[in-house]
Amino acid sequence: MATLKQVAAHAEVSVQTVSNALNAPHRLRADTLARVNRSIELLNYRPNRNARSLRTSAVELIGYCVPNWPNRTHLVMDQFLHALCAAAERTARHILLFTAEPGVDGMPTYDDLHARRLVDGFVLSQTETRDPRHGWLKNQEIPFVSFGRVWKETTQPGPWVDVDGAAGSALAVRHLYDTGRRRIAFVGWPKSSGLGEDRLGGWRTECKRLGLPTTSLAVRCREDSIEEGARVTGELLDAGREVDGIVALSDILALGALRELTRRGLRPGPDVGVTGFDDSPLAEVVSPGLTSFRQPMDLIAEELIAILTGGSGGAPAERLLQPELVIRGSSVPG
Amino acid sequence: MATLKQVAAHAEVSVQTVSNALNAPHRLRADTLARVNRSIELLNYRPNRNARSLRTSAVELIGYCVPNWPNRTHLVMDQFLHALCAAAERTARHILLFTAEPGVDGMPTYDDLHARRLVDGFVLSQTETRDPRHGWLKNQEIPFVSFGRVWKETTQPGPWVDVDGAAGSALAVRHLYDTGRRRIAFVGWPKSSGLGEDRLGGWRTECKRLGLPTTSLAVRCREDSIEEGARVTGELLDAGREVDGIVALSDILALGALRELTRRGLRPGPDVGVTGFDDSPLAEVVSPGLTSFRQPMDLIAEELIAILTGGSGGAPAERLLQPELVIRGSSVPG
DNA sequence: CTGAAAGCGCTTACAG
DNA sequence: CTGAAAGCGCTTACAG
Numbered sequence: 001m002a003t004l005k006q007v008a009a010h011a012e013v014s015v016q017t018v019s020n021a022l023n024a025p026h027r028l029r030a031d032t033l034a035r036v037n038r039s040i041e042l043l044n045y046r047p048n049r050n051a052r053s054l055r056t057s058a059v060e061l062i063g064y065c066v067p068n069w070p071n072r073t074h075l076v077m078d079q080f081l082h083a084l085c086a087a088a089e090r091t092a093r094h095i096l097l098f099t100a101e102p103g104v105d106g107m108p109t110y111d112d113l114h115a116r117r118l119v120d121g122f123v124l125s126q127t128e129t130r131d132p133r134h135g136w137l138k139n140q141e142i143p144f145v146s147f148g149r150v151w152k153e154t155t156q157p158g159p160w161v162d163v164d165g166a167a168g169s170a171l172a173v174r175h176l177y178d179t180g181r182r183r184i185a186f187v188g189w190p191k192s193s194g195l196g197e198d199r200l201g202g203w204r205t206e207c208k209r210l211g212l213p214t215t216s217l218a219v220r221c222r223e224d225s226i227e228e229g230a231r232v233t234g235e236l237l238d239a240g241r242e243v244d245g246i247v248a249l250s251d252i253l254a255l256g257a258l259r260e261l262t263r264r265g266l267r268p269g270p271d272v273g274v275t276g277f278d279d280s281p282l283a284e285v286v287s288p289g290l291t292s293f294r295q296p297m298d299l300i301a302e303e304l305i306a307i308l309t310g311g312s313g314g315a316p317a318e319r320l321l322q323p324e325l326v327i328r329g330s331s332v333p334g
Numbered sequence: 335m336a337t338l339k340q341v342a343a344h345a346e347v348s349v350q351t352v353s354n355a356l357n358a359p360h361r362l363r364a365d366t367l368a369r370v371n372r373s374i375e376l377l378n379y380r381p382n383r384n385a386r387s388l389r390t391s392a393v394e395l396i397g398y399c400v401p402n403w404p405n406r407t408h409l410v411m412d413q414f415l416h417a418l419c420a421a422a423e424r425t426a427r428h429i430l431l432f433t434a435e436p437g438v439d440g441m442p443t444y445d446d447l448h449a450r451r452l453v454d455g456f457v458l459s460q461t462e463t464r465d466p467r468h469g470w471l472k473n474q475e476i477p478f479v480s481f482g483r484v485w486k487e488t489t490q491p492g493p494w495v496d497v498d499g500a501a502g503s504a505l506a507v508r509h510l511y512d513t514g515r516r517r518i519a520f521v522g523w524p525k526s527s528g529l530g531e532d533r534l535g536g537w538r539t540e541c542k543r544l545g546l547p548t549t550s551l552a553v554r555c556r557e558d559s560i561e562e563g564a565r566v567t568g569e570l571l572d573a574g575r576e577v578d579g580i581v582a583l584s585d586i587l588a589l590g591a592l593r594e595l596t597r598r599g600l601r602p603g604p605d606v607g608v609t610g611f612d613d614s615p616l617a618e619v620v621s622p623g624l625t626s627f628r629q630p631m632d633l634i635a636e637e638l639i640a641i642l643t644g645g646s647g648g649a650p651a652e653r654l655l656q657p658e659l660v661i662r663g664s665s666v667p668g
Numbered sequence: 669c670t671g672a673a674a675g676c677g678c679t680t681a682c683a684g
Numbered sequence: 685c686t687g688a689a690a691g692c693g694c695t696t697a698c699a700g
Contacts, residue, residue, distance in 0.1 A: 001449070003677060014687045019679060029685060046449035050388040051677035054692050059384060061430070068416045075615075078411045082402045085433045094452065095431040096395070099419045115335070115380035118428065226619045252619065259621075263596075281409075282616075285560045285586065287593075337693060348671045353695060363669060385693035388676050 002043035011039035022047060053117070060093045062308060063110070063119035065100050067126045074126070075251065075280035076295070080147075083301035084123065091309055095123075104132045114142045121308050123147065127160075129194040134158050145308045145317075147300060151194020159316040161303045165195055165277075168293045168323040169202030172247045172275040175291070175325060177210050179333045181245030181273050185217040185236050187229060187257060188249045196249055199277070203247050216241060221253060229256020230263075237264060244272055251276035251283050254290055258330060273331040277323075288329025296321055336377035345373035356381060387451070394427045396642060397444070397453035399434050401460045408460070409585065409614035410629070414481075417635035418457060425643055429457075438466045448476045455642050457481065461494075463528040468492050479642045479651075481634060485528020493650040495637045499529055499611075502627045502657040503536030506581045506609040509625070509659060511544050513667045515579030515607050519570050520552040521563060521591060522583045530583055533611070537581050550575060555587060563590020564597075571598060578606055585610035585617050588624055592664060607665040611657075622663025630655055 008015040013036060020027045021036040028036070039045075053059045064084065067074060085095050096119050100106030110133070113119050121143030124133055131150040138144075138157040146160040169186070176184050186203040189196035200218060207214045219236060221228035229248060233256060236243050248254035254276030258268045268274050269288050276283055276292040283290035299321055307317045342349040347370060354361045355370040362370070373379075387393045398418065401408060419429050430453050434440030444467070447453050454477060458467055461482030471478045472491040480494040503520070510518050520537040523530035534552060541548045553570060555562035563582060567590060570577050582588035588610030592602045602608050603622050610617055610626040617624035633655055641651045 004679095005677080015678080016680085016687055017685090020686085023679080027685070032685080044449075046446065048388070048677050049450045049452050050384050050391075050393060051692090052679075054382070054384040054388050054677080054694085055679045057384075057692075064431075066415050066419050067412065069412075074412050075409070078401065078408050081400050081415075081431060082433060085400050085431050089433060097398075097415060097419050097429040097431055099416060099423060112380065115378075116383045118383050227621055230621070287561055287564070338695095339693080349694080350671055350673095350696085351669090354670090357695080361669070366669080382693050385676090386695075388678085388693080389695045391676075 002045040004045075004047070007036070007039050007043055007045045010043060011036045057117065059117055059120055061096045061119045062088055062093055062305070063096050063098055063113050063122040064125070065106070065110075065122075066097050068099065069126075075282060076278055076297070079297050080125065080301070083297040084304065087298070087301035087305040091305055093305070093309065103128075104136060107133065107136045110137065110142065111140060114140075121145075123304050123308065129192060143308060145304050147304060149194065151198075156318075159307045159318060161300055161307070161317075161319045161321065163293075163295050163300070163323050164320050165199040165323075166202030166205070168277065168325075169199045169247055170206035171323075171325050172291075172293070173203055173206040173210065173212070173245075175327070176245035176247070176273045176275065176331060177212065179273055179331060182212060183217065183242050184212060184245035184247060184273075185219065185241070185243045186247050186249075187232055187236075187253050188218065188220050189224065190220055190222065199249055217243070221249075224250050224252050226252055226256040226259065229253035230260040231256070233257040233260040237261075237266075246272060246274045248274065248276050251278050251280045251290060251292055254292070254330070255282060255286060258286065258288075258290065268330045269332045270334070273333070275325075275331055279326050283326070283328065288332075291328045291331035292326055293323035294326050295323055336379040338379075338381070341370070341373050341377055341379045344377060345370045391451065393451055393454055395430045395453045396422055396427055396639070397430050397432055397447050397456040398459070399440070399444075399456075400431050402433065409616065410612055410631070413631050414459065414635070417631040418638065421632070421635035421639040425639060427639070427643065437462075438470060441467065441470045444471065444476065445474060448474075455479075457638050457642065463526060477642060479638050481638055483528065485532075490652075493641045493652065495634055495641070495651075495653045495655065497627075497629050497634070497657050498654050499533040499657075500536030500539070502611065502659075503533045503581055504540035505657075505659050506625075506627070507537055507540040507544065507546070507579075509661070510579035510581070510607045510609065510665060511546070513607055513665060516546060517551065517576050518546060518579035518581060518607075519575070519577045520581050520583075521566055521570075521587050522552060522554050523558065524554055524556065533583055551577070555583075558584050558586050560586055560590040560593060563587035564594040565590070567591040567594040571595075571600075580606060580608045582608065582610050585612055585614040585624060585626055588626070588664070589616060589620060592620065592622075592624065602664045603666045604668070607667070609659075609665055613660050617660070617662065622666075625662045625665035626660055627657035628660050629657055 004015045004018050008018045100109040124146040127148030129151045134157040149162050188200050219232040246257050257274050261268050276290050279292040279294035283292040303319050338349045338352050342352045434443040456478040458480040463485045465484045468491040483496050484490050522534050553566040580591050591608050595602050610624050613626040613628035617626040637653050
């Protein structure tokens with residue numbers, strides 16, 4: 001493994017000049033630069049990142065805590081991680097994975113990774129309603145950025161990027177309205193979820209704007225499962241509420257709706273329009289395909305990395321991105 | 335941020351002694367150790383990992399390439415990553431994520447990460463049939479271990495850990511036999527998949543051993559989708575092959591089978607027993623629940639890390655682990 | 669059991 | 685435009 005010193009000797013310049021060739025090539029005369037680069041190539045030199053980090057005290061590694069939810073499924077995690085990695089790499093950084101206890105119990109792990117200089121900062125995801133991590137990190141002055149809001153009453157500590165769930169729901173209602181539906185239900189989560197309430201609000205507002213009924217048309221599941229989605233869909237249908245559209249809070253719940261409709265001989269799409277959220281791989285793979293909202297993963301990742309690495313320019317950055325409606329068979333009348 | 339030097343000054347010992355307190359405490363007298371530890375605690379000292387790595391030339395980071403398969407779903411990736419992280423952390427290591435071009439085009443990325451000392455070695459996953467990465471890394475003498483076999487005719491380069499798919503299929507057949515099925519079909523992948531052929535072989539062998547028919551009972555899907563699973567299940571039923579059991583090569587295909595059975599008024603479980611593979615989150619969430627094989631993720635991760643960090647003791651390690659049958663409604667007759 | 673010294677491979681003011 | 689020197693924060697033989 002060649003070192004800077006060996007390259008310098010080979011090119012007959014000082015180590016400083018080789019370092020400049022790599023990090024500030026404009027400081028070298030063209031012929032010197034060419035000579036140094038030839039030596040670098042010849043010796044197959046790769047700068048040792050540890051030595052660099054020790055000197056600059058920047059490791060160019062970003063910590064991400066890999067979630068462990070035995071009960072919840074994170075169907076788009078591979079998409080998110082891939083986008084995050086790719087965005088980090090565009091700034092010559094990488095993602096370091098770690099595990100930690102949930103909530104505040106895990107914070108010493110974050111602190112330790114930062115203090116030992118394994119990472120420069122963190123990307124938080126799987127943000128919980130009233131997530132305690134943000135305030136803790138901000139307090140310790142550890143750099144971080146959050147994917148997702150914490151839905152506190154107070155201002156959220158630190159910068160964040162999120163997808164506009166209310167706008168998504170509104171768009172879903174509008175789309176179902178445009179395909180002729182007039183009684184559009186909402187299948188959601190328990191009240192404790194800030195994200196759930198946000199999306200519910202979007203549904204209600206848009207229904208009212210369009211003059212559609214909302215009374216008795218919002219139902220809540222106990223958990224995010226196909227079973228629960230099917231159960232509450234059954235309730236909606238049993239009660240004779242003449243539902244012809246369903247905005248589901250997640251793809252999993254939407255799948256439950258599809259199953260229950262099919263079981264009762266109703267055709268998802270022609271008879272009842274159904275939409276999900278997150279455009280998980282499942283949405284594409286079921287039949288009829290599930291209309292859903294794609295989170296703009298590449299953009300999300302890009303913003304997260306930009307905020308985290310961009311230095312703290314004044315007020316904390318807050319970016320609300322728009323989801324994109326992906327229309328498939330489950331919402332198409334014909 | 336306190337340094338070794340400051341701790342040494344505070345405890346009135348040399349830096350060497352502080353270093354020993356951390357890395358070889360048995361070398362210190364008990365009272366010295368106690369004094370040093372008090373200073374460490376008081377100053378909230380955390381050793382800088384970069385400095386350590388520079389000195390020892392071990393970064394204690396393991397590279398893992400995050401897959402980007404728009405068409406295939408990796409439903410247990412979060413489980414795998416969590417297990418891998420946890421196992422790495424038990425040896426004071428972490429996982430570094432990166433992206434790379436598929437196949438041999440991505441190898442310069444692997445090489446670079448290793449040469450710049452961002453990682454000590456790699457865990458390979460998403461192993462493809464005839465995967466070129468293993469030979470390449472072995473050639474470059476870059477440490478790695480593979481989750482999954484490459485199914486070449488020749489000996490596989492480098493160490494690996496895998497789950498015994500043939501044994502899984504055999505176990506599935508046996509389980510369906512034990513629940514009274516006598517015409518057990520196999521729903522698989524194209525011939526090009528080594529993994530697929532392995533599991534197919536297990537089904538065939540076990541059927542023969544039990545005296546069950548196999549002729550016309552093995553069908554192949556074009557891709558791993560619910561749609562395809564449903565289609566070939568339809569074929570099996572149309573042809574009047576009197577199938578009463580289905581061993582599907584994946585949970586996704588099994589889900590297709592369940593859908594098609596239900597669509598035709600057949601009850602998965604009582605009428606036709608169905609099993610999947612991988613015990614993805616879907617298996618639990620559908621109704622009836624899908625009987626499937628759980629990969630022993632924690633054990634897999636443990637072995638991968640042990641092999642990668644355990645030094646090269648003689649012959650390359652090869653570990654074939656047994657999957658565990660998780661029985662749910664889809665295979666239960668009553 | 670403890671300590672002084674060299675060195676891992678870089679980068680960064682600073683001087684020429 | 686180029687170079688000599690100091691130093692980032694550790695660990696590791698080696699000597700006492």
